[in-house]
Each structure stands twice: as structure tokens, then as C-alpha cells.
Amino acid sequence: MTSTGIGETVVVLGATGQQGGAVAAALRADGRTVRAVVRDPSGSRARALAATGVETVRGDLGDPGSLRAAFSGAHGVFSVQPNSGQPDAGVGDEDEVRFGTTVADAAVRSGVAHLVYSSALTAGAVTGVAHLDTKHRIEAHVRSLDIAGTVIRPATFMEILLSPGTGLGKGQLSFLTRPERAMQFIAVRDIGRIAAAVFGSPDRYAGRTMEIAGDALTGEALAEHLTRAAGRPIGYRRLPGRDGVLGRLAALVDDGRLAGNADLGALRAEFPFLLSFDQWLKGPGAGPLVQALRPTGA
Ligand SMILES: NC(=O)c1ccc[n+]([C@@H]2O[C@H](COP(=O)([O-])OP(=O)(O)OC[C@H]3O[C@@H](n4cnc5c(N)ncnc54)[C@H](OP(=O)(O)O)[C@@H]3O)[C@@H](O)[C@H]2O)c1
Incomplete structure (x- = not known):
């Protein structure tokens, strides 16, 4: 397999969401032809994508025929599934696994040359947390197929630190x-x-599984960076409660599995554009930080 030609199409799942949106934008910036599978091509996010030169086609992760049609003639597919761990996403763990394996099967059946699956850094082994172990199962399926596959395992998103649940609006990161x-x-x-x-x-990355991260910070360091960026004091506390899903996730941070072990120096040498948290706070995170700092009124 040689390098993907600029004209060869890459199909992106989840392009109206965070990861797929970033992938579509980066591929377009590289001058590549991008086709996004969207549930509602007339929706505002799909229309915004189309305005950037992305072809949008109707499709659904629950409809294998729509995926095979969307993948027709494409060189590559970027696969990401909605988070089964989010109660409001309406997607169960078995749905996520079915979606992820269906995308991979459809890619094989459509003759796609290169499948990139976005997993999570905990996927190397079973954790006992169902909504994380979905990705271990999808990765195993991808590896069992006769297709050049690359698995990327993103660390925790910097964006999640600014979500309402972290409490920044009250001057404290939890x-x-x-x-x-x-x-x-x-x-x-x-x-x-x-x-x-x-x-x-593709020749360089086919068959590889990569943990990817841009920075490593303690809770205290996160608060220091946020304090500097916000221009006012931000404290840090660990989320309370050792029971339930949050407690199990915190335990996985303690034992290292959710803390991440990526070699940041090697990653930065390979991908020099990787943002540190400071750089992110001054760049893509600046606007969202202003929003997150607004008092919640509670
Ligand atoms: N948060 C973290 O720190 C972290 C770290 C590592 C990995 N992850 C993983 O990242 C994944 C989520 O990625 P994300 O944040 O980019 O997702 P996101 O922003 O929530 O977007 C989900 C995307 O999936 C699409 N979608 C949902 N159901 C669909 C269906 N039935 N058919 C076709 N498309 C459908 C949505 O399209 P619509 O516009 O139609 O809704 C949207 O584009 C999860 O698997 C999560 O576990 C998260």
C-alpha cells in the first residue's frame, strides 16, 4: 500500500461530533477528499460540514447497508462510535460494539484499503468497566479482519476538563x-x-496501535495552568465518591490504566503539532474556557 493520493476518498464517521469533526477538518486541510456519513444531511452540523467542502451522505451505524454504500470506492475509513458510557447518548455497550464491528465489516466488504479505528487508552486489556471494555472488543474484531488497520487510543480529551461537571464555574476543578x-x-x-x-x-501506520496524548499533568498542575489562563484562582479537588462508575474510573487512574503511558517525547517527535495543555488553553481551548468560567449560579 502506498501513500494515500490526495484525490482518494476518506470516509469519516462521527464527523458532526468532536473526533470525526477534527479528522474531517485535518483531512480537508491536507487537501484530501472527505465523505462524511451523517444521520441527517439537512441538519445544521451536516450543512456546516458541507460548506467546508466535505461530501455528506446519509447513513446510520445501525444500518450496515448504508455504511457499505457510503464506503463504496473509498480508500480509507475513520471509525469512531458514540460513547456508551454517557447516559444521555442513548447508546448501550452492546450497541457500541455492534456499531464498531459493523463499520469494520462494511469496510472489508467494500474493499476499503485502510481502516483507522479510534479506541481509548484503556483498551489494551479488560478493565471490568463495561463502557471501556467495548473498545477492547472492537479492537479485537478489527485485528481479526483482512484489512490494513490502525488503532489510535486517545488519552482523556482536554475538552472534558471544561465540561460543566468539572465545576470551573465555581472556581474549582474537580x-x-x-x-x-x-x-x-x-x-x-x-x-x-x-x-x-x-x-x-498507510505503509508506515498499517498494523500499528498507538496510544496518543499531548501532555501529562497532575491535578495540581491542571489547576495552576487553569489559574494562569483564567487570571483568577482555580483550586483542585479529586471528585468525591469511591463507589459507582466514577469511583472505578478513579481507581483506573490510580493504577495507571486510565492515566496513560504514552511516550510523549516520541509522539512529539513524530507529530510536532501536538499541543501541550498550556498551548491548548491559549488556542482551541481559549473560547471554551471563557464559557466554562461563567458562574453556574449554584
Ligand atoms: N472523552 C474522552 O476523554 C474520550 C477519550 C478517549 C475516547 N473517547 C471515546 O470517544 C468516542 C466519542 O467520540 P466523540 O466525542 O468524537 O463523539 P461525539 O462528539 O459525541 O459525536 C458522536 C458522533 O457520532 C454520531 N452518531 C451517533 N449515533 C450515530 C448513528 N447511529 N449513526 C451514525 N452516526 C452516529 C453523531 O452524529 P449526530 O450528529 O447524528 O448525532 C456524532 O457525529 C466514545 O466512544 C468515547 O468513549 C472519549
Whole structure:
């Protein structure tokens, strides 16, 4: 397999969402032809994609025929599934696994040359947390197929630190890690850029599984960076409660599996554009930080 030609189409799943949106943007910036599978081509996010030169086709992860049609004639497919761990996503763990395996099967049946699957850094082994182990199962399926596959395992998104549940609007970041325990993070923008680089050099990346991250920070360091960026004090505390899903996720941070073990120096040498948390806060994170700092009124 040689490098993907500029004219060869890459199909992107989830392009109206975070990762797929970043992948579509990075591929377009590289001058590539991008086709996005969307549930509603007339929706505002699909129309915004189309305005950037992305071809949008109707399709659904639950409809294998629509995926095979969308993948027809494409060189590559970027596969990402909605998060079965989000209660409001309406997607169960078995749905996520079915979606992920269906995409891979459809790619094989459509003669796609290169499948890039976006997993998560915990997927190397079974964790016992069902919505994380979905990705272990999808990865195993991808590897069992006769297709050149690359698995990227993103660390925790920097974006998640600004979500309403972390409490920044009250001047304090609450997150999973202990104050002194480092955890790795990646900017969603960089997931897109790495995926585009992978599609650009299939010979180099086919068969590889890569943990990807742009920075590693303790809870205290996160608060220091946020304090500087916000221009006012931001404290840090570990999310309370050792029971339930949050407690199990925190335990996975403690034992390293959700903290991340990517070699940041090697990654930065390979992908020089990778953003540190500071750089992200001054760049793509600047606007969202202003929003996140607004008082929640509680
Ligand atoms: N948050 C983290 O720190 C982190 C770290 C590593 C990995 N992950 C993983 O990242 C994944 C989520 O990625 P994301 O944040 O980019 O997702 P996202 O922003 O929530 O977007 C989900 C995308 O999936 C599309 N979609 C949902 N159901 C669909 C269906 N039935 N058919 C076709 N498309 C469908 C949505 O399209 P519509 O516009 O039609 O809704 C949307 O484009 C999860 O698997 C999560 O576990 C997260």
C-alpha cells in the first residue's frame, strides 16, 4: 500500500461530533477528499460540514447497508462510535460494539484499503468497566479482519476538563486524578491531525496501535495552568465518591490504566503539532474556557 493520493476518498464517521469533526477538518486541510456519513444531511452540523467542502451522505451505524454504500470506492475509513458510557447518548455497550464491528465489516466488504479505528487508552486489556471494555472488543474484531488497520487510543480529551461537571464555574476543578498524580490528555484537534497523518502514510501506520496524548499533568498542575489562563484562582479537588462508575474510573487512574503511558517525547517527535495543555488553553481551548468560567449560579 502506498501513500494515500490526495484525490482518494476518506470516509469519516462521527464527523458532526468532536473526533470525526477534527479528522474531517485535518483531512480537508491536507487537501484530501472527505465523505462524511451523517444521520441527517439537512441538519445544521451536516450543512456546516458541507460548506467546508466535505461530501455528506446519509447513513446510520445501525444500518450496515448504508455504511457499505457510503464506503463504496473509498480508500480509507475513520471509525469512531458514540460513547456508551454517557447516559444521555442513548447508546448501550452492546450497541457500541455492534456499531464498531459493523463499520469494520462494511469496510472489508467494500474493499476499503485502510481502516483507522479510534479506541481509548484503556483498551489494551479488560478493565471490568463495561463502557471501556467495548473498545477492547472492537479492537479485537478489527485485528481479526483482512484489512490494513490502525488503532489510535486517545488519552482523556482536554475538552472534558471544561465540561460543566468539572465545576470551573465555581472556581474549582474537580476531576478523577489525585492532586499529585499525573494523567495524560490530548486536544481533540490533535486526534484529527494524527488520523490525517496516518491516512497520509498507510505503509508506515498499517498494523500499528498507538496510544496518543499531548501532555501529562497532575491535578495540581491542571489547576495552576487553569489559574494562569483564567487570571483568577482555580483550586483542585479529586471528585468525591469511591463507589459507582466514577469511583472505578478513579481507581483506573490510580493504577495507571486510565492515566496513560504514552511516550510523549516520541509522539512529539513524530507529530510536532501536538499541543501541550498550556498551548491548548491559549488556542482551541481559549473560547471554551471563557464559557466554562461563567458562574453556574449554584
Ligand atoms: N472523552 C474522552 O476523554 C474520550 C477519550 C478517549 C475516547 N473517547 C471515546 O470517544 C468516542 C466519542 O467520540 P466523540 O466525542 O468524537 O463523539 P461525539 O462528539 O459525541 O459525536 C458522536 C458522533 O457520532 C454520531 N452518531 C451517533 N449515533 C450515530 C448513528 N447511529 N449513526 C451514525 N452516526 C452516529 C453523531 O452524529 P449526530 O450528529 O447524528 O448525532 C456524532 O457525529 C466514545 O466512544 C468515547 O468513549 C472519549
